Amino acid sequence: MHYNGPIVRPQTDADSVFIEVTVGCTHNSCTFCNFYQDYPFRVAPLAQVEEDLKEAALLEPHAKKVWASGGNPYALPTEHLAKLAALFKRYLPEGRISTYARVDDLLRKSVEEMRRLKELGFEDIVVGMESGDDAVLSHTKKGYTAADILAGCKKLEEAGVDYRVIYLGGLAGRGKVHDSALKTAAVLDQIHPYMMILTTLALLPGTELWDEWQTGKFQEVTERERLDEFRTLLGHMENEIYVFSATSTNSMPFAVQLPAQREEIVAALTAEIDGMTDEWEAQMARMRHAMHSV
Numbered sequence: 001m002h003y004n005g006p007i008v009r010p011q012t013d014a015d016s017v018f019i020e021v022t023v024g025c026t027h028n029s030c031t032f033c034n035f036y037q038d039y040p041f042r043v044a045p046l047a048q049v050e051e052d053l054k055e056a057a058l059l060e061p062h063a064k065k066v067w068a069s070g071g072n073p074y075a076l077p078t079e080h081l082a083k084l085a086a087l088f089k090r091y092l093p094e095g096r097i098s099t100y101a102r103v104d105d106l107l108r109k110s111v112e113e114m115r116r117l118k119e120l121g122f123e124d125i126v127v128g129m130e131s132g133d134d135a136v137l138s139h140t141k142k143g144y145t146a147a148d149i150l151a152g153c154k155k156l157e158e159a160g161v162d163y164r165v166i167y168l169g170g171l172a173g174r175g176k177v178h179d180s181a182l183k184t185a186a187v188l189d190q191i192h193p194y195m196m197i198l199t200t201l202a203l204l205p206g207t208e209l210w211d212e213w214q215t216g217k218f219q220e221v222t223e224r225e226r227l228d229e230f231r232t233l234l235g236h237m238e239n240e241i242y243v244f245s246a247t248s249t250n251s252m253p254f255a256v257q258l259p260a261q262r263e264e265i266v267a268a269l270t271a272e273i274d275g276m277t278d279e280w281e282a283q284m285a286r287m288r289h290a291m292h293s294v
């Protein structure tokens, strides 16, 4: 198998077959991200993809989950994605194809293109929205706005494509996460992802946000604030959605279906916040500051 860059995927997809289709991210500018710092964006040759699919088909011919790997493969031209889908289906016909998209990738595709790609096999798109708060999106150089999130996700919905979103807690900084969570809940209530993956910020060396933190321009949130942010977000979301929060940066793993389990998770988060000791805070902070990637 050819892996010329890191394989970044949600925890929920660790059991997928990973096929590299791009290396790096077209944007590569978010101030908190170092995933692809040393990996300029490039497209994997189709011959390489086919070779890897042949190998995967020998090992796992009935694979049900396949991950088209790269920072944001949905940025690729639709014709190229169509060729990739045909290859994936030739060698792993039972595999549901999942991949990452940036919000601006969604804006560049038409609903018809999205529908076609879904029919060809790109059925499940993971959108790293991170936040629905324009101040946060702008400060972290995400390259899109909350209105763009709405526009892009509504196109996926119109095309009938299943999609998930990722929320990155802590990005607003100390004292600002409550307001930021409320703004994000308002955005999420206007769209219909089938899952939200909750993660929380680890400041990573080599990133702009790390430098801002070192120079005091960015205040890292406390552990209590991280959970308080999740409590605000989940406590204000009205839509049907499965929420998964068990990533390497989260101190409290959980998975809940909203709105049915809203009171349950709000109570559990409250109990966790109330029971948190200063010693635990310090231990979590040390663990996070030792992270070089997530």
Ligand code: SF4
Binding pocket: 025, 026, 027, 028, 029, 030, 033, 034, 035, 036, 071, 102, 128
């Ligand atoms: S967070 Fe995502 S979009 Fe931003 S630079 Fe990293 S991989 Fe690219």
